Amino acid sequence: MATVLPMTSMLTWQADGAVGLEGTRLLLGAGGFRALGRLVRLDGDEEFTASYRVVVGEDGTVQRLSVTAATAARERHLTLNRTEDGFWLLDTGSGSDRSEFGGAVDVDLEYSPLFNTLPIRRLGLHREVGDHVLPVVFVALPDLEVELVDQRYRTVSTLDDGLGEAVIGFSSGDFAAELAVDGDAVVSRYPGVAQRVTAAGAEPAVG
Numbered sequence: 001m002a003t004v005l006p007m008t009s010m011l012t013w014q015a016d017g018a019v020g021l022e023g024t025r026l027l028l029g030a031g032g033f034r035a036l037g038r039l040v041r042l043d044g045d046e047e048f049t050a051s052y053r054v055v056v057g058e059d060g061t062v063q064r065l066s067v068t069a070a071t072a073a074r075e076r077h078l079t080l081n082r083t084e085d086g087f088w089l090l091d092t093g094s095g096s097d098r099s100e101f102g103g104a105v106d107v108d109l110e111y112s113p114l115f116n117t118l119p120i121r122r123l124g125l126h127r128e129v130g131d132h133v134l135p136v137v138f139v140a141l142p143d144l145e146v147e148l149v150d151q152r153y154r155t156v157s158t159l160d161d162g163l164g165e166a167v168i169g170f171s172s173g174d175f176a177a178e179l180a181v182d183g184d185a186v187v188s189r190y191p192g193v194a195q196r197v198t199a200a201g202a203e204p205a206v207g
Contacts, residue, residue, distance in 0.1 A: 011186065013113055013194035018043040022194060024114055028184055031058040031122075039111055039141070047071065048142035052109060060122025061105035062137075069142040078144040080107065080137065088137065090146060101148045102135035108151065110141040113179070113187035113194050116170060119153050121185035126166035129155040136172075149173070159183060 013022040020041030050069040079091040131154035156167040180189040188196040
């Protein structure tokens with residue numbers, strides 16, 4: 001079997017309907033990846049910056065996430081580590097907690113399309129049709145509050161449909177959107193949240 005060499009890239013998303021950017025250095029492996037990123041966002045009266053580092057194992061499950069978020073009034077820190085026995089260790093710098101979080105293996109960081117890539121890539125929904133309701137550890141920005149939520153991911157179209165990208169239906173609570181992803185399952189368009197941009201501007205819509 002041929003060895004898949006890690007691939008490093010720089011990605012940028014522009015906020016949709018708000019002032020904001022997310023930039024990420026992404027190192028993709030055969031199944032896992034590492035990402036180092038930063039968000040800057042102004043949405044209404046809320047202005048914040050946040051930096052993150054996430055490590056995803058070759059089985060597609062999150063191993064570690066660290067986030068620092070700052071507003072004019074306060075700076076916050078959070079570290080999530082997932083143990084081999086399936087528990088999550090949460091550390092805010094002033095104490096730690098241990099939780100199973102309903103067996104969740106994915107994390108979603110608010111406003112970041114990169115984190116929606118995790119379950120799509122792990123389950124291969126961009127290549128094979130699937131429909132899953134998943135427990136997800138959701139981290140809110142900028143307060144870094146953590147909660148367990150249910151999110152649904154379902155394949156609308158795969159890469160084999162000849163569009164050059166796959167489309168994945170996403171819903172959580174009352175919110176729903178169709179996410180466009182590339183061949184690595186990395187989200188390129190997330191209506192209402194962000195879309196990826198290049199040196200020439202926003203990636204063109206397909207269809």
